Amino acid sequence: GAVVSQHPSRVICKSGTSVKIECRSLDFQATTMFWYRQFPKQSLMLMATSNEGSKATYEQGVEKDKFLINHASLTLSTLTVTSAHPEDSSFYICSASPSGAGGRYNEQFFGPGTRLTVL
Amino acid sequence: DAKTTQPPSMDCAEGRAANLPCNHSTISGNEYVYWYRQIHSQGPQYIIHGLKNNETNEMASLIITEDRKSSTLILPHATLRDTAVYYCIVRVPGNTPLVFGKGTRLSVIA
Numbered sequence: 001g002a003v004v005s006q007h008p009s010r011v012i013c014k015s016g017t018s019v020k021i022e023c024r025s026l027d028f029q030a031t032t033m034f035w036y037r038q039f040p041k042q043s044l045m046l047m048a049t050s051n052e053g054s055k056a057t058y059e060q061g062v063e064k065d066k067f068l069i070n071h072a073s074l075t076l077s078t079l080t081v082t083s084a085h086p087e088d089s090s091f092y093i094c095s096a097s098p099s100g101a102g103g104r105y106n107e108q109f110f111g112p113g114t115r116l117t118v119l
Numbered sequence: 120d121a122k123t124t125q126p127p128s129m130d131c132a133e134g135r136a137a138n139l140p141c142n143h144s145t146i147s148g149n150e151y152v153y154w155y156r157q158i159h160s161q162g163p164q165y166i167i168h169g170l171k172n173n174e175t176n177e178m179a180s181l182i183i184t185e186d187r188k189s190s191t192l193i194l195p196h197a198t199l200r201d202t203a204v205y206y207c208i209v210r211v212p213g214n215t216p217l218v219f220g221k222g223t224r225l226s227v228i229a
Contacts, residue, residue: 004162032214043206044163044219093162097214108217110155110162 003027004096006111013084014119021079021114023094029074030096034108035067038091050077050094074099084118091115121220122146123207128224131201137194139223141207144188149211152183154192156203157222163206166192197227 003026013019023033031052036044048069049057056069066088068080077096081088093113124142131137143152151170155163167174167181169190174181180193194201206222 006162034216036219043221044157044217046216046218049214049216091160095162095217107165107168109165112162113160115160 002098002107002109004094004109004111006092006094006114008114009112010115010117012117012119015085016083018080018082019084019116021081021092021094021116023077023079023096023111025075025096025098025109028096028098031074031099033071033077033094033096035069035077035079036093036095038093038113044093047079081116084116086118089116089118121218122209123220125205125207125220125223127221128226130226130228131194131197133199133227133229134196137197137201137225137227139192139194139205139207139225140189141191142189143207143209146187146209147211150209151212152181152187152190153208153210153217154179154181155206155208155217156201157206158200158203163217163219166205197225199227199229201225202227 005024007022033050035047038044046059047062050069050071052071058064071077091113095108095110097108151168153168154166157163167179169181183190204222204224208217
């Protein structure tokens with residue numbers, strides 16, 4: 001249980017195009033999901049907090065107009081990288097905690113990541 | 120910023136116990152200690168968490184000092200598949216993000 005999936009796992013796109021990455025909690029509901037990115041040989045950096053039914057909260061230095069986040073349901077959040085450029089090439093990872101108290105509420109589960117390469 | 124300090128790397132012989140230390144001297148009373156690991160090119164994997172008591176599960180044991188300023192993750196019988204970057208994170212449970220530091224790169228050697 002407590003599985004988070006991401007799609008696609010890898011994407012290569014041309015500079016200037018937009019790319020959408022999906023994050024799904026497969027067997028639990030999550031009112032909050034988180035988006036991270038990871039550059040080679042570096043740690044994960046939090047980009048934004050995705051809240052179901054409301055606007056995302058972005059970390060300082062993350063452009064909200066460039067990284068569009070939509071959390072349309074309790075099991076799906078999407079990250080759209082708009083007008084992607086080579087410097088946006090990175091490993092994007094989402095995570096989620098099961099809603100509600102008790103059980104695995106204290107844990108946070110990660111997706112397998114999406115590797116974006118912008119040419 | 121991460122509130123934990125970990126050694127950048129460690130080696131462990133296959134079959135031996137791997138003891139990974141973590142300092143979190145500024146931990147607050149309501150913050151838990153979490154351990155995750157990340158195998159190359161994968162998402163982080165939850166290992167274990169605790170507040171003040173020692174914890175054990177099928178993957179590892181977590182030993183937290185009485186003053187809660189440090190902890191040790193123990194993998195009792197390390198295998199080659201345990202080679203990964205291990206992250207120690209302090210966090211209030213719930214809908215709060217995990218803030219990752221640099222972690223410890225554990226290499227299990229045959």
